[in-house]
Amino acid sequence: MSLQVVTANRLEDGLVVFLTSNGSWSENINDARIADGKEAADALLAEASAPELDIVIVGPYLIDVEKQGADIVPTKYREVLRTKGPSVREDLGYQAV
Amino acid sequence: MYRYDDFDRQLVHERTEQFREQVKRRLAGDITEEQFRPLRLMNGVYLQLHAYMLRVAVPYGTLRADQLRQLGMIARVYDKGYGHFTTRQNIQYNWPKLDEIPDALLDLAKVEMHAIQTSGNCIRNTTTDQYAGAAADEIEDPRPYCELIRQWSTFHPEFTYLPRKFKIAVTGSPNDRAAVKVHDIGLRMHQNDAGETGFEVMVGGGLGRTPFVGKTIREFIGKNDLFSYLEAILRVYNRFGRRDNKYKARIKILVHEEGIDKIRELVEEEWAQIKDGSLRVDDAEIAHYIEQFAPPAFEALSDDDADFERHKLENRRFANWVRSNVIAHKQPGYAIANVSLKPIGGIPGDATDTQMELVADLSEKYSFGDVRVTHEQNLVLPHVKKADLFAVWSELDKADLGTANLGYVTDIISCPGLDYCALATARSIPLSQRISERFGDLDRQHDIGELKIKISGCINACGHHHVGHIGILGLDKRGKEFYQITLGGDASQDASIGKIAGAGFSEAEVVDAIESLVTKYIDIRESGERFIDTYRRVGMDPFKEVLYGDR
Numbered sequence: 001m002s003l004q005v006v007t008a009n010r011l012e013d014g015l016v017v018f019l020t021s022n023g024s025w026s027e028n029i030n031d032a033r034i035a036d037g038k039e040a041a042d043a044l045l046a047e048a049s050a051p052e053l054d055i056v057i058v059g060p061y062l063i064d065v066e067k068q069g070a071d072i073v074p075t076k077y078r079e080v081l082r083t084k085g086p087s088v089r090e091d092l093g094y095q096a097v
Numbered sequence: 098m099y100r101y102d103d104f105d106r107q108l109v110h111e112r113t114e115q116f117r118e119q120v121k122r123r124l125a126g127d128i129t130e131e132q133f134r135p136l137r138l139m140n141g142v143y144l145q146l147h148a149y150m151l152r153v154a155v156p157y158g159t160l161r162a163d164q165l166r167q168l169g170m171i172a173r174v175y176d177k178g179y180g181h182f183t184t185r186q187n188i189q190y191n192w193p194k195l196d197e198i199p200d201a202l203l204d205l206a207k208v209e210m211h212a213i214q215t216s217g218n219c220i221r222n223t224t225t226d227q228y229a230g231a232a233a234d235e236i237e238d239p240r241p242y243c244e245l246i247r248q249w250s251t252f253h254p255e256f257t258y259l260p261r262k263f264k265i266a267v268t269g270s271p272n273d274r275a276a277v278k279v280h281d282i283g284l285r286m287h288q289n290d291a292g293e294t295g296f297e298v299m300v301g302g303g304l305g306r307t308p309f310v311g312k313t314i315r316e317f318i319g320k321n322d323l324f325s326y327l328e329a330i331l332r333v334y335n336r337f338g339r340r341d342n343k344y345k346a347r348i349k350i351l352v353h354e355e356g357i358d359k360i361r362e363l364v365e366e367e368w369a370q371i372k373d374g375s376l377r378v379d380d381a382e383i384a385h386y387i388e389q390f391a392p393p394a395f396e397a398l399s400d401d402d403a404d405f406e407r408h409k410l411e412n413r414r415f416a417n418w419v420r421s422n423v424i425a426h427k428q429p430g431y432a433i434a435n436v437s438l439k440p441i442g443g444i445p446g447d448a449t450d451t452q453m454e455l456v457a458d459l460s461e462k463y464s465f466g467d468v469r470v471t472h473e474q475n476l477v478l479p480h481v482k483k484a485d486l487f488a489v490w491s492e493l494d495k496a497d498l499g500t501a502n503l504g505y506v507t508d509i510i511s512c513p514g515l516d517y518c519a520l521a522t523a524r525s526i527p528l529s530q531r532i533s534e535r536f537g538d539l540d541r542q543h544d545i546g547e548l549k550i551k552i553s554g555c556i557n558a559c560g561h562h563h564v565g566h567i568g569i570l571g572l573d574k575r576g577k578e579f580y581q582i583t584l585g586g587d588a589s590q591d592a593s594i595g596k597i598a599g600a601g602f603s604e605a606e607v608v609d610a611i612e613s614l615v616t617k618y619i620d621i622r623e624s625g626e627r628f629i630d631t632y633r634r635v636g637m638d639p640f641k642e643v644l645y646g647d648r
Contacts, residue, residue: 012124013194014148055126058144076576078515082146086516088444088526092177092192093147 002064004041005032005072006048007082008057016082016094017057019048025057027094029072029083034065098161098467099244099389101209108251109206112213116140117199124196139219141212142198145519151175151190151198152215153205154222155470157229157243157267158186162457162466167208169453175201180453181517182438182446184510184561185264186224186470187215191517213251218259220250220331225267226274227471230390231433231479233425236286237294239269241386242323245378249324256331260338261346263331264303267296271590276472278302278311278592279564281348282330285590287317295319300330300360301352304558308594309349312357314364320383325376329368333360393465393480398430400483408487417539418490418501432483434464436476436493437500437508441537442530445511446474455496463489473510475503505542506550506615507533510561514554514571515578521554523571523578528552531608536615545615548628551586564588566629567614568595569607580607584614584640585632596637599645613643 006019007029017025018032026032035041041062048060064075074080085093101109116136123133137143141152153168160168168188172180175197176190183189193201205211214222223243230238246265250256256263266280277283283299295317302311318326334348337355352360409416424433436456439445448456460468460478463485469477481489493499502508509532512518514525529552536542551565555572562568568583579601586595602610615628617640622631632640 009144009148011130012196014144016147054129055124058130077578078146078573081515085147086526087524088516088530 002075003066004035004044004062005029005065006035006044006060007032007063007079008048008060011054011056011058014058019044019060023047029065029074030070032065032072034067034072035062098159099156099240099386105209106206109209109211109213112140112211113199113202113206116202120195120199135217138216139213140198140202141215142195143216143519145191145517146515146521147517148192149195149198150517151193151201151212152183153188153190153210153212154215155186155188155210156247157223157225157240158227158470158472159229159240160468160470161208162461162468164208164210165453165460165468166457167204167210169450169457171201171204172453173450174204179447179449181444181513182448182470182474182476184472184474184512184559185215185222186227186472187222188470189513191513214247216262217257218261218263219257220246220253220259220263220265223247223250223265223267224275224280224472226270227469227475227477228274228424228433228479229269229469230392231426231428231431232270232272233427234272235270235427236288237269238387238390239267239284239286240390241383242284242296242320243267244386244389245324245383246327249327249376253331256335259331259335260340261343263334263348265327273588273590273592274471276561276564276588276592278590279304279308279561279588280311282327283311284323289317293319296323298326298330301349301357302592303347303349304561304563305347306344306556306558307347307350307353308558308563309353310592310594311349312352314357314361321378321380322372324378325372325374326364326368328371328376329364332367333363337363392428393467395428395431395480396482398428398482398484400429402430402483405483405486412487414494414499414501415487415490417543418494418499419486420543421501421505422503423486426480428480430483432481432486434478434481434486434489435471435503436478436498437502438475438498439502439508439533440497440500441502441507442534443497444526445509445529448476452496452498455492456498459489459492473508475508501539502542504547504549506536506545506548507542508549509533510549510551510565512553512555512560514552514560518554518559520557521571522556522573523554523580525552525554525560525569525571528569528571528580528604528607532611535608535612545619546627548615549588550611561588562586563594564592565595566627566632567611569611572601574601578604580604582607582610582614582644584637585629587629598637598641600648610644614640617643 299311511529553560583595
């Protein structure tokens with residue numbers, strides 16, 4: 001079972017966010033809470049899917065990640081792009097922050 | 098150009114305010130995302146990979162200078178300083194915030210624009226020839242009929258919840274620049290044996306998962322009867338189109354499964370009931386709309402301009418641009434100037450706020466304030482005096498808009514792909530940039546001649562890869578981007594769907610593969626043959642051989 005985190009889009013601006021350890025949402029994947037194993041992942045997704053979060057985020061789901069030193073890195077390229085922003089405009093998206 | 102009447106203005110304004118309330122309710126938690134999603138989509142608001150995306154309609158691709166200037170302003174104020182012109186004659190903004198979108202829509206409404214019919218299972222924004230009203234080869238300006246289609250279809254109560262989206266394209270020229278044969282309905286103006294101008298009606302074309310070239314359902318329909326006939330087709334589709342499977346819900350599947358003869362029978366039966374009703378448009382009303390699109394006040398000029406000829410002799414770059422980007426106009430002394438949004442190594446279809454404002458200024462100064470958006474993701478100044486072309490090009494060139502590559506190998510159609518799109522399975526833009534850089538040398542492009550490369554980042558085919566002379570489809574193969582090549586597609590009056598060459602190529606291999614195809618073509622072409630002509634003459638095998646050898 002791979003490591004997983006929960007990602008979603010923030011309702012107000014649509015930007016990509018990740019569920020953190022304290023139950024808030026961060027634009028930085030390195031703040032994300034990691035679930036190790038299916039049970040922990042299911043619990044994480046259930047927390048992110050609480051009805052009251054419907055006015056905070058849209059469409060939460062689990063993604064596979066791996067630890068690379070201190071960094072959390074998605075294993076699928078689609079999620080790498082969501083995490084960083086478009087590869088063709090490095091002046092935009094989170095990599096530009 | 099068409100100007101809104103009071104009814105149009107009120108309609109768009111009311112819809113904007115209605116959406117403002119919907120956004121407010123969503124942000125307050127009064128409606129759920131599930132309830133809100135269809136409402137935002139009906140207003141052109143998608144949630145994409147990184148953010149919201151607002152898709153704005155450019156009806157039949159025609160823009161006034163003040164409208165394009167406003168699109169630039171919206172890019173600057175509500176987005177990150179750029180917009181993306183799409184293959185549907187729309188513009189997309191990639192980063193608007195949800196609570197600011199109603200204000201953006203209000204700013205659009207101020208210049209008679211909106212985002213209606215850019216999403217949802219309705220009749221979408223009608224597209225047409227970007228040279229309408231200007232082209233030397235035109236039978237008649239198709240835009241009055243497009244405007245009538247817009248008015249007939251917008252918020253049509255019967256066709257707001259069709260089985261799937263529905264796209265109509267019209268051409269007024271025998272040289273199809275609107276890809277009418279790959280739309281749900283394609284309309285081609287032509288004259289019948291009695292010398293009357295009307296439309297050939299084609300049905301069931303489309304790309305995506307199941308690509309088809311449309312079939313002729315009626316050789317000729319008169320202008321007065323066009324709308325009742327369209328209504329009859331839509332009624333048949335609405336009644337019999339499949340709703341059990343979204344992948345089989347388009348009219349092309351209905352036509353394919355039932356056969357065109359059966360569909361024709363059903364449509365004619367329906368049409369017989371309604372053809373003499375309220376949808377029959379009389380000559381006076383048609384004349385009213387034709388008047389809306391009356392030609393601008395052209396000067397009586399000689400078709401030869403000495404300064405224009407001199408500039409071509411003195412400036413090779415200008416001469417190259419004229420050769421590729423300037424098209425014959427119906428009015429002597431005038432020309433159609435294409436503005437490439439495909440700088441070498443650039444992102445196809447993207448324009449910055451200042452570029453949009455510059456083109457708006459140029460159109461005001463040199464083209465009667467008229468600008469067009471093409472389905473090939475470029476802009477057009479449709480009515481430029483030949484004497485002004487050098488000044489226009491000089492200004493465009495300074496703004497990185499003067500690339501001389503229309504119809505050449507670097508004039509690539511590309512969807513946003515995985516860099517932006519939530520549906521994509523692979524990136525398209527970086528690949529188009531690398532191909533553009535590989536073939537960037539202008540002399541080489543001229544030597545290759547017309548070659549249409551079209552790239553889609555997923556099976557939905559927004560990049561029209563099926564009708565690329567060389568089509569490229571991005572796929573995900575075990576987590577890696579892979580690219581499948583098709584050959585022999587064509588979006589013109591000789592429309593054809595490309596055939597898959599064989600196994601896909603990795604991201605690292607695909608540009609070399611394209612180069613192999615081009616090299617082979619140059620090696621075997623006969624005099625005057627374009628890539629597509631050579632392919633049609635020799636078939637797939639010689640090209641397959643250079644792609645795969647013994648593999």
